[in-house]
Amino acid sequence: MALTNEIIQQKLTEKFGEQLTEWESPYGLLTVKVPAEMNLKVMQFLYDDESLRFRFMTDLTGVHFPDRTGEELSVVYHLHNLVDNIRLRLKVYVPVEKPDVYSATKLFSTANWMERETYDFFGVNFIGHPNLIRILNVDEMEHFPMRKEYEMEDPTRRDKDDEMFGRG
Amino acid sequence: MSDQLIQAQQHHIKLSEESLQKQTTTLNLGPTHPATHGVFQNIMEIDGERVLETVPTIGYIHRAFEKIAERRPYYQVTTLTDRLNYCSAPINNMGWHMTIEKLLGIKTSKRVDYMRVIVMELARIADHLVCNSVVAVDTGALTGFTYVFQYREKIYEIFEEVCGSRLTTNMGRVGGFERNFSDALYTKLDDFIATFPKVMKEFEALLNRNRIFMDRCIGAGPISAERALNYGFTGPNLRATGVDYDVRVAQPYSSYEDFDFKIPTGTVGDVYDRYMVRNDEIWESLSIVKQAIEKIRKIEAEFPEQKEIFYAPESDKFHLPPKKDVYTKMEALIYHFKMIMGEIDAPAGEVYHSVEGGNGELGFYLISDGGRTPYRLHFRRPCFIYYQAYPEMVEGGLLSDAVIALSSLNVIAGELDA
Numbered sequence: 001m002a003l004t005n006e007i008i009q010q011k012l013t014e015k016f017g018e019q020l021t022e023w024e025s026p027y028g029l030l031t032v033k034v035p036a037e038m039n040l041k042v043m044q045f046l047y048d049d050e051s052l053r054f055r056f057m058t059d060l061t062g063v064h065f066p067d068r069t070g071e072e073l074s075v076v077y078h079l080h081n082l083v084d085n086i087r088l089r090l091k092v093y094v095p096v097e098k099p100d101v102y103s104a105t106k107l108f109s110t111a112n113w114m115e116r117e118t119y120d121f122f123g124v125n126f127i128g129h130p131n132l133i134r135i136l137n138v139d140e141m142e143h144f145p146m147r148k149e150y151e152m153e154d155p156t157r158r159d160k161d162d163e164m165f166g167r168g
Numbered sequence: 169m170s171d172q173l174i175q176a177q178q179h180h181i182k183l184s185e186e187s188l189q190k191q192t193t194t195l196n197l198g199p200t201h202p203a204t205h206g207v208f209q210n211i212m213e214i215d216g217e218r219v220l221e222t223v224p225t226i227g228y229i230h231r232a233f234e235k236i237a238e239r240r241p242y243y244q245v246t247t248l249t250d251r252l253n254y255c256s257a258p259i260n261n262m263g264w265h266m267t268i269e270k271l272l273g274i275k276t277s278k279r280v281d282y283m284r285v286i287v288m289e290l291a292r293i294a295d296h297l298v299c300n301s302v303v304a305v306d307t308g309a310l311t312g313f314t315y316v317f318q319y320r321e322k323i324y325e326i327f328e329e330v331c332g333s334r335l336t337t338n339m340g341r342v343g344g345f346e347r348n349f350s351d352a353l354y355t356k357l358d359d360f361i362a363t364f365p366k367v368m369k370e371f372e373a374l375l376n377r378n379r380i381f382m383d384r385c386i387g388a389g390p391i392s393a394e395r396a397l398n399y400g401f402t403g404p405n406l407r408a409t410g411v412d413y414d415v416r417v418a419q420p421y422s423s424y425e426d427f428d429f430k431i432p433t434g435t436v437g438d439v440y441d442r443y444m445v446r447n448d449e450i451w452e453s454l455s456i457v458k459q460a461i462e463k464i465r466k467i468e469a470e471f472p473e474q475k476e477i478f479y480a481p482e483s484d485k486f487h488l489p490p491k492k493d494v495y496t497k498m499e500a501l502i503y504h505f506k507m508i509m510g511e512i513d514a515p516a517g518e519v520y521h522s523v524e525g526g527n528g529e530l531g532f533y534l535i536s537d538g539g540r541t542p543y544r545l546h547f548r549r550p551c552f553i554y555y556q557a558y559p560e561m562v563e564g565g566l567l568s569d570a571v572i573a574l575s576s577l578n579v580i581a582g583e584l585d586a
Contacts, residue, residue: 026517027270027518027519058529058531059520059533059546061546063544076533078531082411082413082418085419089520108398110556117552136227136586137230146235152239153239160239164510164540165241165510165541167537
């Protein structure tokens with residue numbers, strides 16, 4: 001029997017119950033919000049379970065939502081079950097003052113640089129990462145440039161403010 | 169003055185305290201070095217010819233594409249994707265257009281899909297030709313390189329005929345292409361298909377069973393399938409280890425399901441396997457191009473009205489109207505200005521779309537909040553992901569093996585650093 005989004009959702013709900021929230025599947029990709037302190041438990045379960053077998057990490061990245069008070073920073077994991085060829089997206093939200101997320105490097109070696117990149121650009125602190133230093137930016141940099149408060153353009157330019165990009 | 173000179177510290181190259189006493193040598197390979205094709209720095213600890221440890225430093229050509237993309241209307245992001253893997257820019261372009269099409273729910277016609285397949289597969293051939301001939305150059309065989317680069321040039325001439333540029337193509341638009349394929353293009357395509365196999369066979373005859381080349385490549389820079397999967401390898405490098413994962417088959421896009429092709433795989437994932445997988449993929453790509461041309465000709469014979477349709481009509485809000493219409497039709501002129509001024513909002517949504525790039529799964533993770541620009545755009549860059557396995561692959565081997573391992577991985581600096 002082919003693995004479907006419904007089966008994955010059912011299995012995860014059986015195991016973790018109400019702790020997994022915000023189930024949705026935009027464009028067919030099952031997405032779920034995982035509490036920050038449970039990210040490794042969920043990924044380990046997805047990895048070990050004989051019918052789920054999410055053993056390939058496609059992508060790991062961060063997103064900054066300044067408007068979501070208390071959970072401004074988000075870490076997004078894309079996992080892939082190569083046997084049944086189905087993807088899953090996990091999201092973790094942490095407050096920007098204390099952006100602590102457990103590192104997935106023990107489970108996926110590929111998470112190493114991707115977590116360093118996420119740290120480099122968003123300042124997410126991955127607990128347990130073997131070498132959490134900047135990767136693409138210079139070591140001396142003091143801020144996390146992909147956060148929304150750092151503007152691309154010269155802030156004095158009126159032709160490039162948010163209104164011109166369909167926002168605000 | 170003299171104090172300053174003595175106290176001057178090198179901040180970026182961290183040598184250990186006891187580096188004068190130790191028996192091994194610290195070698196700084198790169199950032200620019202004739203043996204590394206691109207900006208790669210590796211600080212290696214070597215014992216004679218053996219690599220004991222290597223620490224890659226990346227980010228030398230980081231250009232903050234993800235940040236820039238947050239301030240660019242969708243059609244302007246295409247030029248950023250060009251500069252990721254610049255050896256196969258059309259694949260990146262098409263991948264980006266398909267991501268927006270997925271967001272907007274645009275369905276392209278079969279003919280447009282096949283046109284895209286032609287340019288994507290030509291780009292794959294060009295990409296693999298560069299990689300394989302450079303592996304040969306790094307082993308000391310320059311001749312093959314000079315043969316196949318003529319044909320990379322011919323592929324670039326075909327790109328020129330499609331979109332006007334060669335390396336960073338900015339090819340295509342949301343919904344299709346900016347103009348139709350010309351007759352001159354088909355002439356060039358037919359010429360390429362007729363003459364390329366002979367040269368490719370010659371290239372293979374020079375190297376595939378060449379004793380020196382084989383001795384040099386077999387067993388160099390290997391990686392097991394388990395480790396490769398754990399490291400997130402995709403594309404030819406993963407297939408060389410024996411895992412037949414190909415996005416074109418796993419999640420077909422642009423009507424790849426209509427084509428008949430094989431996924432070549434290797435066994436041990438060393439330099440030779442990667443070289444052979446890429447060679448075989450060139451033949452498969454060539455066969456796909458042939459099939460695509462046949463399919464297009466069949467469609468055109470059956471439905472002559474399709475011949476003039478080179479983009480999906482429902483994409484008109486995002487597809488710049490043809491120049492001829494802009495000068496003669498009011499509607500087209502208005503749309504042209506609205507698009508150029510970036511006044512067209514995209515719907516809110518969250519999309520992940522991936523294509524099989526020259527080096528592996530090239531993914532676009534796009535979050536749109538309903539504005540004119542992406543709220544967040546993340547490129548899943550295969551080079552960035554598999555280059556972190558490089559130390560594990562070369563440590564314990566010879567320094568010269570480390571050099572060919574790097575070129576056979578086909579790490580492209582633009583994609584690595586984004």
